[in-house]
Amino acid sequence: MSSVALRVQQPRRPWAGLVWTLIRTDFVTRYHGTVGGYIWALLKPLTMFLVLMAVFSFIFANTPQYKLNLILGLFLYEFFQDGTRTGLLSLRAKGYLLTKAKFPTWVVVVTSSSNAVITLGIFSVVLITFLTLTRGAPTPLNVALYFVYQVHLLAIVIGFSLAASVLFMRFRDLNQVWEVVMHAGFFVAPIIYPLGILPERVHFYLYLWPPTPVIQFSRSVLVDGRAPSLLAHSLLTFEAAAILGIGAAIYAWRETRVREYL
Amino acid sequence: MPAVIEVDRVSKSFAIPSVRRDTIREHALDFFRRRPQERLSVLDSISLELRRGESLGLMGRNGSGKSTLLKIVCGIYVPDRGRVAVAAPITPILELGVGWNPDLNAVDNIDLLGTVMGMSLRELRGAREEILGFADLERFANLELRYYSSGMAARLAYAVAFRAAREVLILDEIFAVGDAGFKRRCEDRYQALHRQGHSILLVSHDPRAVSSFCDRALLLDAGRIVMDAPAKQVADRYVSLLTEASLPSAVSF
Numbered sequence: 001m002s003s004v005a006l007r008v009q010q011p012r013r014p015w016a017g018l019v020w021t022l023i024r025t026d027f028v029t030r031y032h033g034t035v036g037g038y039i040w041a042l043l044k045p046l047t048m049f050l051v052l053m054a055v056f057s058f059i060f061a062n063t064p065q066y067k068l069n070l071i072l073g074l075f076l077y078e079f080f081q082d083g084t085r086t087g088l089l090s091l092r093a094k095g096y097l098l099t100k101a102k103f104p105t106w107v108v109v110v111t112s113s114s115n116a117v118i119t120l121g122i123f124s125v126v127l128i129t130f131l132t133l134t135r136g137a138p139t140p141l142n143v144a145l146y147f148v149y150q151v152h153l154l155a156i157v158i159g160f161s162l163a164a165s166v167l168f169m170r171f172r173d174l175n176q177v178w179e180v181v182m183h184a185g186f187f188v189a190p191i192i193y194p195l196g197i198l199p200e201r202v203h204f205y206l207y208l209w210p211p212t213p214v215i216q217f218s219r220s221v222l223v224d225g226r227a228p229s230l231l232a233h234s235l236l237t238f239e240a241a242a243i244l245g246i247g248a249a250i251y252a253w254r255e256t257r258v259r260e261y262l
Numbered sequence: 263m264p265a266v267i268e269v270d271r272v273s274k275s276f277a278i279p280s281v282r283r284d285t286i287r288e289h290a291l292d293f294f295r296r297r298p299q300e301r302l303s304v305l306d307s308i309s310l311e312l313r314r315g316e317s318l319g320l321m322g323r324n325g326s327g328k329s330t331l332l333k334i335v336c337g338i339y340v341p342d343r344g345r346v347a348v349a350a351p352i353t354p355i356l357e358l359g360v361g362w363n364p365d366l367n368a369v370d371n372i373d374l375l376g377t378v379m380g381m382s383l384r385e386l387r388g389a390r391e392e393i394l395g396f397a398d399l400e401r402f403a404n405l406e407l408r409y410y411s412s413g414m415a416a417r418l419a420y421a422v423a424f425r426a427a428r429e430v431l432i433l434d435e436i437f438a439v440g441d442a443g444f445k446r447r448c449e450d451r452y453q454a455l456h457r458q459g460h461s462i463l464l465v466s467h468d469p470r471a472v473s474s475f476c477d478r479a480l481l482l483d484a485g486r487i488v489m490d491a492p493a494k495q496v497a498d499r500y501v502s503l504l505t506e507a508s509l510p511s512a513v514s515f
Contacts, residue, residue, distance in 0.1 A: 022374075100356065259339060
């Protein structure tokens, strides 16, 4: 017989409980043993924002717009970096669960970005509150668009994580390669420089690096108060959907053998 | 009785670690310099059937392929060839002595393992006291697992798994854990589940356990089933196999 068929009939699983437990225990583990405990979840983005704001207010006193763009870019890139890094390592880190029972392992990958999502969420609230107090409240539409972009960024992070997590089980130096890519990507994304200083013909290529459109669009709606065009939104949605789809396809292709590499 | 698990001519092999390529660098170098691709055959065309309500023992020396077979039946490994059909929900109790999150306390680890095994949070909340009681660890419920001894951690794992038990149980060396009192509780629980009609596939090196708790048994050697008979006969054959292996071989000059 050459065919391989594994048909395991299981009852409808209460995976919601597993999702919640993974998110909760990841949160508990992250702040385990710290002096401030869970308060750090709130303090980290808040203090980072205040420190950066204080420093940049001094250095870039004459360009308040640049200061806000820089902080926003740094935080969004930090989310991308943190989310993909933990996603890449997620299956390896939770290997002790993978060999215990058969369950949908993608849950482990998807929930691995929960801590980064919490940090981004708190940062977003702090930033919008700051903008409201200092420059007037952004319009509800612009705030809504900002959160839509973050959903796109999350989809991109999950897509990368799905692919990288299964490939990492096969290629154990992938995390080191990814670190190099992230360092290079920091300068590809227009975080510390405005996109306008580069020739327009290279903009298209910079936008192919997934954090770039999210950072640029987020700045546009929150700092500049302008919404990008419908075409720009469509391209971002296409890019996020393509990365998520390709990531899911690579994951489905490699997932069945993942446990053999633990 | 109908079969709840059917394994039909299943084979499995693994790449030998010494020649396995695990990094991008190794793959890139091997593009120019081919290395041998040796594989170790672990299971060779295995067929078995677990009937509804049956307790089936699986014996064999270390490296005979027992754990790999269990993982294939549970869906954790994928066979290279052959077919596995499972007609009822499975609770695997495999490698439970290892692999906890050491930074979490017992309650959080119970939630983690219980939900992985398919229990809902509501079920877990209701069963928490019972699980800790079975493991005799009520006093250490809020202690992080890093401070547990290996025996305590294993007891906790078996307590969760026994509580999560569904129609089919796949058990790997469950009677080799804990002190005499815990072993007694495990044996009582095993027999209660068997009486309730659960189907059980039990791997053990213990001839007494297989003879006492199984209706039938299989003897696995070098990836093949070499005996399928009543449990007592298989246990006796396994003991004689071990005795033969331990005899000093003839030395010729």
